[in-house]
Amino acid sequence: MKKTTVCICVLLALAAVGVAQAATLTLPTVTIGPKTMNWVDSLNVSKFDPLLGVLTGVTITIGGSINGFEKIESFDTTAQVILTSVSANLTVERPDTTPLMVLKPGFSTTDSFTAYDGIWDWAGTSGIGGSGEGRPFSASDPGAPTTFSAASDLALFTGTGNITLPVIAQGFSAATGSANLTSWFKTAASADVTVVYDYKPVPEPSSLLVMGTGLLGLIGGLRRRRN
Numbered sequence: 001m002k003k004t005t006v007c008i009c010v011l012l013a014l015a016a017v018g019v020a021q022a023a024t025l026t027l028p029t030v031t032i033g034p035k036t037m038n039w040v041d042s043l044n045v046s047k048f049d050p051l052l053g054v055l056t057g058v059t060i061t062i063g064g065s066i067n068g069f070e071k072i073e074s075f076d077t078t079a080q081v082i083l084t085s086v087s088a089n090l091t092v093e094r095p096d097t098t099p100l101m102v103l104k105p106g107f108s109t110t111d112s113f114t115a116y117d118g119i120w121d122w123a124g125t126s127g128i129g130g131s132g133e134g135r136p137f138s139a140s141d142p143g144a145p146t147t148f149s150a151a152s153d154l155a156l157f158t159g160t161g162n163i164t165l166p167v168i169a170q171g172f173s174a175a176t177g178s179a180n181l182t183s184w185f186k187t188a189a190s191a192d193v194t195v196v197y198d199y200k201p202v203p204e205p206s207s208l209l210v211m212g213t214g215l216l217g218l219i220g221g222l223r224r225r226r227n
Helices: 002-019 151-156 205-226
Strands: 023-026 030-036 039-046 053-074 080-093 099-103 106-113 135-141 146-148 162-176 181-201
Touching: 030 039, 030 162, 039 181, 053 080, 053 099, 053 106, 053 151, 053 162, 080 135, 080 181, 099 146, 106 135, 162 181
Parallel strands: none
Antiparallel strands: 023 181, 030 181, 039 162, 053 135, 053 146, 053 181, 080 099, 080 106, 080 162
């Protein structure tokens, strides 16, 4: 009788493992910004409910974009080619401020200028941008998903309520190539963050009951054959 009970428990455990196939839970994408850099914000993420099963991985995707305006004027006495670059570091951190992932959207471009045309107006043949907001620019990076499966991270995202993740945007801009130039930039950045939970779900009681009944019938049949 004891051996039969042990067999039933083992078979039920194996059946439960078979039912618990991998599943995913995708949380709604959250967008922060666009806001003028540099900025610090936070993202509230619903934790994984352990009643659903066992969390096996947290996949995070951060996409980002930058946009803004620029003006450049070259005061050089000779023609110049000026390289302009604008970028951002978009960082998602754990609550203890250790970084989870970093995205770096950015762009670079080159412009040819004549010798200074004598008028500092961000225009003409020695400048760009004009009298308005400036020449617009934009760049984006959809990012790539990164999965975290360390026990410490799984514990961090498991439970009830929310987990707050800091999101930081740092901007960088430069215009180079001339010994005598001036530049002006106005840059904003936005971040899109998506969190996906990979987990093994808890088997439905009805599934276990059906399998348990079948297993008991099988074991009963084996016992009758032995008798």
